[in-house]
Amino acid sequence: MTGMDTMAESGLNAARMASRKALFKLRLLYLLTGLAGGLFNPYLTTLFVHQGMTADQVGVIMAAGTLLSILIQPLWGYLVDRYQQTRLVLLLGTLMPSLLAYFYNVELFALLVTVYTLSIVFSVIQSPIADSYAVAAAKEAGTSYGTIRMMGSLGTALGGYAGGYYIAHTAITMLWLPYLLCGIAGAATVLALPDKRGGSRNALGLSEGFKQLLRNRSFVLFLLACFFVNQTLTAYNSFFVLTFQEVGGSFALVGFALFLASMTNLPSMLLAAKIVKKLGRERTLVIASIAYALRWAIQWLFPYPPVMVAVQALHGLSFGLFYVAAVEHVAVASGKEMQATGQSLFYMVFSGLGGIVGNLLNGYLYELGGAGTMYVSCMTSALVGSALLYLAIKQNRSGAGQGLPER
Numbered sequence: 001m002t003g004m005d006t007m008a009e010s011g012l013n014a015a016r017m018a019s020r021k022a023l024f025k026l027r028l029l030y031l032l033t034g035l036a037g038g039l040f041n042p043y044l045t046t047l048f049v050h051q052g053m054t055a056d057q058v059g060v061i062m063a064a065g066t067l068l069s070i071l072i073q074p075l076w077g078y079l080v081d082r083y084q085q086t087r088l089v090l091l092l093g094t095l096m097p098s099l100l101a102y103f104y105n106v107e108l109f110a111l112l113v114t115v116y117t118l119s120i121v122f123s124v125i126q127s128p129i130a131d132s133y134a135v136a137a138a139k140e141a142g143t144s145y146g147t148i149r150m151m152g153s154l155g156t157a158l159g160g161y162a163g164g165y166y167i168a169h170t171a172i173t174m175l176w177l178p179y180l181l182c183g184i185a186g187a188a189t190v191l192a193l194p195d196k197r198g199g200s201r202n203a204l205g206l207s208e209g210f211k212q213l214l215r216n217r218s219f220v221l222f223l224l225a226c227f228f229v230n231q232t233l234t235a236y237n238s239f240f241v242l243t244f245q246e247v248g249g250s251f252a253l254v255g256f257a258l259f260l261a262s263m264t265n266l267p268s269m270l271l272a273a274k275i276v277k278k279l280g281r282e283r284t285l286v287i288a289s290i291a292y293a294l295r296w297a298i299q300w301l302f303p304y305p306p307v308m309v310a311v312q313a314l315h316g317l318s319f320g321l322f323y324v325a326a327v328e329h330v331a332v333a334s335g336k337e338m339q340a341t342g343q344s345l346f347y348m349v350f351s352g353l354g355g356i357v358g359n360l361l362n363g364y365l366y367e368l369g370g371a372g373t374m375y376v377s378c379m380t381s382a383l384v385g386s387a388l389l390y391l392a393i394k395q396n397r398s399g400a401g402q403g404l405p406e407r
Helices: 003-050 055-083 086-105 109-123 126-141 145-169 176-192 206-214 217-237 240-246 251-263 265-279 281-301 305-334 336-398
Strands: none
Touching: 003 055, 003 086, 003 126, 003 145, 003 176, 003 240, 003 251, 055 086, 055 109, 055 126, 055 336, 086 109, 086 126, 086 176, 126 145, 126 305, 126 336, 145 176, 145 251, 145 265, 145 305, 206 217, 206 336, 217 240, 217 281, 217 305, 217 336, 240 251, 240 305, 240 336, 251 265, 251 305, 265 281, 265 305, 281 305, 281 336, 305 336
16 A cells, blocks of 8 residues: 555545544534423423413414514524634524523513513524534435434433423423523534534525525425425424313323424434435425324324324424425525525524414414314315425426426
8 A cells, every 4th residue: 555545545534533523513412402492492382371471472472583583594594604604603593592591480571572582583593504514414424414313303302301300390480490501511512513614605695595596486385385384383382282281181291292202203314314215305295294284183183191192103204204304405405505595594484484373373273262273274284285295296297397306
């Protein structure tokens, strides 16, 4: 072996080691942020109600925060793409919400709205930036994005169960403490990630980047489908704990339900790459959206604690599979220079607009007709999303317009 061969092999080994270290740190970050979110987010609605609000008011508060996030999110994405401040922005998105969480204990409506809004402004960029980071790291290491993202679901599972156990034995107003500790640990992990400055600064302008993505008719159809499907998820994220307690479920049991839901994401996300490769992204998304509809239909028809726990097994087949296929599609459709911008646009629709409409609509329907009315609406919306995705498949087969690129 020549000296040049030895140097080349040494360089290759060093690159592989760096890739493995980056994957470990990213998986740890997803685990910690998932743990933080699982501990806190499912119980935030209950905390607001504990502070004297109605479900209708909670929906308005969450919608207001999400509306602001829609305006802020594309700007975050553009700043990352333009100035290569990936690690700094990810650090802010990881740390700031946990630092603000203590103030949810103050029974002052205006302060609660302010704290929630500020938390959303920072946390809303965490997922798209982490996802753009993870997609690139997975590609460099020769693995799949799902093997990284599943650690977030594991964290969410453990956090949901631990959160239910925690507040069953302490006051719900003390939930900020473990949330803060997870946020600090997550921030420390972000600081250990490589700083990706010095990359390409040839990103398109914000408006031009959006225009380029929105010229793709099939991408627009995909975004509409994501909106109709994901607005239903607020019935789980924001109102599941309330509806579960309404039918006689306990905090300890709801913790197990949240744990079960998130644990089902693990096999879904781990196997997502193989499923997408076999079926294609469009068909995978259709199957997942139908699973959403089935999930809401069962909770409408059988509103009993054991059934509502068991049906959470569909969370992985619905959210887990849909999410991985959608993020990978956005990564392909956005191109190398618009990764953060493309993911931010996706999150604007998927979590932003979907979150606003979902929280307002489901909060209103819950107050108007109870959980049953809310779940019927969610089932219908998920079926509309399925129909839009099916339409995209037909467009591809007929050759009309630009279809969702398959892999």
